[in-house]
Amino acid sequence: MAPTPTPPAEPDDSPEAYVGLDAEGAERQARERGWSTVRRLAPGAFVTMEYLAGRLNFEVSEGTVQRCWKG
Structure with a gap:
């Protein structure tokens, strides 16, 4: 039987930190954080x-x- 796949790790980052930021800057920051x-x-x-x-x-x-x- 095949092993159960392990989902990729998510950055240790709080979604609340992005609220209030401009969308372009928030997207850039999110990608930089992984x-x-x-x-x-x-x-x-x-x-x-x-x-x-x-x-x-x-x-x-x-x-x-x-x-x-x-998610």
Whole structure:
């Protein structure tokens, strides 16, 4: 039987630290800190509920991060 895959490690980073930052700077900072995928979303956008290790989600309104969460 094949071994169970181990998900990639996520950066030791707090999503709350990105709230209030401009979207461009927040995305750059997230990538520098090791997030493999950074996703910008409009407020109220429909998204899948699957958890993807290494992904950071930004809800952006008027160029500013309003909400941020992992997965």
